[in-house]
Amino acid sequence: MTEITHRFVESTSGLRMHVAEAGExxxxxxxxxxxxxxxxxRHQLTALAEAGFHxxxxxxRGYARTGGPEEVDKYSxxxxxxxAVGLIEALGAEQSSVIAEQSSVISQQAFVIGHDWGAPVAWATAQLRPDLVRGVAxxxxPHRPRGSKPPVATMRKQFGDGFYMVHFQQPDVPEAEFERAPAATFRRMLYAASGDGPAAAPIVPAGGGFLDVCPEPEEYPDWLTAEDVATFVREYEGTGFSGPINWYRNLDRNWELTAAWHRVPVTPPALYIVGDRDTVVAGPGTRERIDRMSDFVPNLRETIWLPGCGHWTQQExxxxxxxxxxxxxxxx
Incomplete structure (x- = not known):
């Protein structure tokens, strides 16, 4: 069985990042x-390694063993x-020193794959630095072109103060809820947003918390185990949830900072995979926007819908x- 190894890599962004890796x-x-x-x-690391990839x-940033700064504005x-670019450059430099016969250009490129919040980072990496991205999945x-107005007020107007991204703008409140009982947090969130869960809209009830829309599962679904939940709990022990929540607190700042790339297309070859029970694509008009995604991702090779699959695509x-x-x- 292919081994997954762990180490820390100094990204050229200045952040010391924990990585899990497999293969060459x-x-x-x-x-x-x-x-x-x-x-x-975990499932993709070994499969990709066995297919001949590193x-x-x-x-x-802000997560698990990597951790990150305390300042909210450092999570734009x-x-x-x-x-991501810093890791590509650091790891590419390692590879080019080992494989001298490869061109430095190829060795310092990467395929970039993202899920959930990792997807906007992957799309943006391909958009801002296409010279470093051989393909994006x-x-x-889906890729969402930059809108004409800051997003938080737009979401508040459309969905109310209880919409989870608006709810997460509050200082300290979300992380306090999630850190109260981490095992229950992971168990309930992973189940609720999966294809086995209730597919409830992520709207926090007045006076309540996010976990109020995440019921306890009567039993674990086939793709998730108690040990999986325990692993997530262990990985978060040192850093908690403040860093991850800070990503949401930069939504309006992201809109401001990316003005120079307004409506710039994502040009590398692309793939998009989504479950048909994913609440991310449940809103009105979302499927139509996905059908038109090639307007801004001109080299989109394929969109794959997975029947019965919820939000945790690569795990489910x-x-x-x-x-x-x-x-x-x-x-x-």
Whole structure:
């Protein structure tokens, strides 16, 4: 069985990042979402390694063993893309020193794959630094062109103060709820947003918390175990939830900082995979926008819908996801 190893890498962004990795070959960077870590890619690390790739799953800024700064404004999208670019450059430099016959350009490129919050980071990395991205594949979250107005007020007007991204703007409140009983937090959130869960809208009830819309499962679904939940709890022990929640607190700042790239297309070859029970794509008009995604992702090769799959795409359906990713990467 292919071994997953762990180490710390100094990203050229200045952040010391924990990575899990497996295999040798072309670099594949796997960017997790919320509330996750490298472990979300456990099935893909080994499959990609056995297919001839160097698969690397970092704990992103603020998460798990990587941790991060206390300042909220240090979690903007430009910081997150900077971390990804910094890893590509650092790991590419390692590879080029080992494989001298390869050109430095190829060795310092990577395939970038993202899920949930990792998807916007992957899309933006491909958009801002296409010279470093050989291909981009995103799970759950489609590419969304920059809007004409700051997003938080727009979401508040459309969904109310209880919409989870608006709710997360409050200082200290979300992390206090999630850190009260971490095992229950992970168990309930992973179940609730899955294809086995209730597919409830992420609207926090007045006076309540986010977990009020995440029921306790009567039993674990087939794709999730008690040990999986315990692993997430262990990985978060040192850093908690403040860093991850800070990503949401930069939504309006991201809009301001990315003005120079307004409506710039994502040009590298792309793949999009989504479950048809994912609440991310449940809103009105979302499927139509996905059908038109090639307007801003002109080299989108394919959109794959997974029947009965919820939000945790690569964990719920590892076989289908691995097959799709490996086929896409090999085609490039």
């Amino acid at each position: 070959g072309p670099l594949v960077l796997l960017l997790h979402g919320f509330p996750e870590c490298w472990y979300s890619w 698969a690397v799953a970092p704990d992103q 999208l430009l910081h997150l893309v900077g971390d 995103c799970l759950s979250v 359906r590892p076989t289908e996801v691995n097959e799709a990713l490996i086929g896409f990467l090999r085609s490039l």
